[in-house]
Amino acid sequence: MENFIAWAFGTSSNTNSLGNQFRQKRMIFFKNQLDRIPKPIKILDIGGYEEFWINAGLTDRSGIHITILNLESSKTKHKNLISVKGNATNLSAYSDNSFDIAFSNSVIEHLYNSDQQLKMAYEIMRVGKYHYVQTPNKYFIIEPHYLLPYFQFIPKSIRFYILTKTKFSRFKKWSSNEAQQYLDEILLLSEKDMKELFPSSKLTKEKFMGMTKSFVVHNFEI
Structure with missing residues (x-):
């Protein structure tokens, strides 16, 4: 019973949890896109953490350089990862298209209000040649947090x-x-909200038992 609870109700950072299984399945698409982009690849991970990339198997990968941006920086253990201090809604330290990919996983719903979410979406599309943004579906039966x-x-x-x-x-x-x-x-987003924030992006739906669990918006050429 204890193992089942850890699997079903554990956070996505728990490698044995259901949430992490969804995340790993989701990352298959992202890693396939990496194989199509010429190396070296510069990724800006907005609001992420080192363990995410360890779990994704993308640490110490030749030709892939990941900058993790948070409100506070931290030490990293892997040579292709650096941690910097910054704000998702103001990336003025970076010029347009300064990263090959602007990436964010389950962050944009943590910005308190829609104005902040709009600013983050704008900055993501500005600094990244490509972007990949995931967020839970507001109308999924289970609130994920x-x-x-x-x-x-x-x-x-x-x-x-x-x-x-x-x-x-x-x-x-x-x-x-x-x-x-x-x-x-926390301000969860609907499909309509995500389409308004990223009007020229492709939107895909992550399904669970026929219901939409989360959304991913991206502009990869598929």
């Missing part, structure tokens, strides 16, 4: 109570600070 059905549509005050007073979400009681932070920052 809390793993509760249709939790995103419950009033915030009730969500806060559930998170801090029960163990319904991920079998734990959230601290007040952690719960409030997530409730403030």
Whole structure:
């Protein structure tokens, strides 16, 4: 039972979780695109982390250089990865098309409001010759951050109570600070929202039991 809970409810950073299995399947498409682009390839990962690329098998790969941008930089262990400090909504440190690929996985829904999401989308399309952006579907039956059905549509005050007073979400009681932070920052996106943010991009749907679990927008030539 414990192993099943870890598989079904673990975060995507857990290599044995269901969420990570979806992520690995999703990355097959991305890695296929890398094989089509002349080396060296410069990737800007907006809001990511080193473990993601380790899990994807793209560390220490010749001809692939990954810059991981977050609000704070951190040390990296792999020579083809560097970590820099920056803001997803303002990439003015980089010129137009300065990266071969601007990449972001499950980040754009963490920007508090639609204005910030629009700024991030603009910057992604500006600095990357190609872009690849994934985000959960607002209307999927399970809210992915809390793993509760249709939790995103419950009033915030009730969500806060559930998170801090029960163990319904991920079998734990959230601290007040952690719960409030997530409730403030997460703004899930619909298919319509993503098409408006990335109007010239291709949109693909990740399915689970016939339902759309998440979206990927990209401009790879396929």
